[in-house]
Amino acid sequence: MNTTIQARKRVVFALGMAVVLLVGVGGALTLSRAKHVPPDGAVQILTNEKHGYSLRYPAGYDVQYPNEYETVIFVGSLLNVEQPRVTIEVRDAAGRAVDQVAGELVAEIPAGFDVPRTSILIDGEQAVVLDHLPGQDINRQVVFVHEDRLYRMMFVPVGEDYGEVFAQMEDLYATVINSFRFLSGPFALDARPDAGQGDDWHSPGAQLLSEPRLIVQRPDNSIQYVTLVGTSAVLVADAPASLLPAGYGGVPFGGAPMKDGPAVYVRQWSGGLYVLDTILGHLFPLDFVPSGASPVAVRPLTEGLLPEGTPISLAWGEFSASDTATARLYLSAPDGSHKVEALEETYGASDPWTQFVPWRWRQDGGQLYVIRQPVDGQAGFPPFVGAANLWAFDPQSGSTVELISDDVTGGKLCLDAISPGDRLVAHHCDEGRITLLDLETGGATAVSLPDHVSSGVHLGSVRFSPDGSRIAFAAMTGGVGLIEATRGYVVVSDSLGLGDGSHVIVTSEAGKWFSVAAWLSDDRLVLQSYDAGPDGWPAVWTVRTDGSGLVKLADGIFLAVG
Secondary structure (H helix, E strand, O other): OOOOOOOOOOOOOOOOEEEEEEEOHHHHHHOOOOOOOOEEEEEEEEEOOOOOOEEEEEOEEEEEOOOOEEEEEEEOOOOOOOEEEEEEEEEEEEOOHHHHHHHHHHHHOOOOOOOEEEEEOOOOEEEEEEEEOOOOOOOEEEEEOOOEEEEEEEEEEHHHHHHHHHHHHHHHHHHHHHHOOOOOOOOOOHHHHOOOOOOOOOHHHHOOOOOOOOEEEEEOEEEEEEEEEOOOEEEOOOOOOOEOEOOOOOOOOEOEEEEEEEEEEEEOOOEEEEEEEOOEEEEEEOOOOOOOOOEEEEHHHHHHOHHHHHHEEEEEEEEEEOOOOOOOEEEEEEEOOOEEEEEEEOOOOOOOOOEEEEEOOOOOOEEEEEEEEEOOOOOOOOOOOOEEOEEEEOOOOOEEEEOOHHHHHHHOEEEEEEOOOOEEEOOOOOOEEEEEOOOOOOOOOOOOHHHHHHHOEEEEEEOOOOOOOOOEEEEEEEOOOOEEEEEEEEEEEEEOOOOOOOOOEEEEEOEEEEEEEEEOOOOOEEEEEEEEEOOOEEEEEEHHHHHHHOOEEEEEEEEEEO
16 A cells, blocks of 8 residues: 655744634625625624623724723734724713714714714614714714613724824724624514414524524524524525534434534534524535535634634544545634645555545644544444544654554444543444543443344444433434334443443334434433434434433434534
């Protein structure tokens, strides 16, 4: 086998911030009226939960909170008065309407100043724009009221005399105004008339008050928030069909959720990667990742950057073949910039072909877990699949280390999950049991199974609890074409100690089976159900770890926790 592994030169990009989310944005994102449409470019996301809003602002700016009322978006230093800035002040409106507030501001202006006054909409609320206001710098102020909170924005500098700086201020203004969203919608759940379980309803920005929220693609292809009480709200009304979570998962035609703050990554089963902006409620294609690429791993930039400020976040694999074959692993920033080919392998026609599949980043973000997955996969249609091996890739040094070899798995696609803390790997390679491999000691521990799922069943979709102390997994009898013989089980372990037991918490009806999609909390799971026959939709369920509270929330595919 002719194999060449090349570690490509790292691209270092100093962002000058500790936390930043970079995404592409253009004129298509203009949702409310503003005077100037920002050019294509990178933006950052600010969420101020205390003051109840989120917004976008251009890359290159910083944010500070000088007091309990104000948020300032500026360049370099608060003392820098030669660059654009915006100050956002939020106070009690004291029952005043926006026109009254604007009138009070105009009344304070000395005689002789002409102050143009216009109205715009900001996330459904009327706002008054006062331009060319006098002050330390000639400024533009925007005032509006929401839920008896007075929002007052001051943009500087204003005027053609400022040349390019004024143009930059207009870009800042348009980006902030067009993206501003309230964190609570205008419709409270208990205020909707005749709101019953399962009712669909719409609100600007789909901001539900009930937590937690699941993000689900419904049978009509819309993407919706779904709450645990069955209410839902549309995020994207018309999305591409057959979306899956973008990460590598242990179920055919399934995936693992991948998020970076408000950005949720999804992919189509037939190919194509998208990012769902849950603030704006828009789905953006990431065309720089080919449709035939592997699932992606997402390193949240909202949790910090790589050393030296490197904005690398996405990882994906590409595979091409003719007389020979080439597998490549790529890394890039979220908008596709700073793309680097990290690994490459070439194969002859007679060699067994494998492709790089990124699994996920280590919890500390420093290394990437990578699978060298057989291209031909596995024959038939197994209900649960997994990884054939496990490697760790260090983007700083370009080195790879084998953690679990094909000798351990026997070449089967059976590694299911990596624990929080990155120490344990769960697998179903050994028939009739779930085994935990310790990456530090090399030891193996078998999880005891309930009697009626201990033999003659398929096992898989293992998920560790948030604190790593327990696992949940699925079991299935029968299979495709064996509808009456098919039945699914969901099992939760008591702990991860040797000899500790586990118990079945859910048993499906005949012809259906489950996978474990996620732990929603320490005592609640999200399940995905499937039909063994040609009829019926996949559905999203929730259940407590003691088996109580089993509820079907919605038909559709679970994409992430919102």
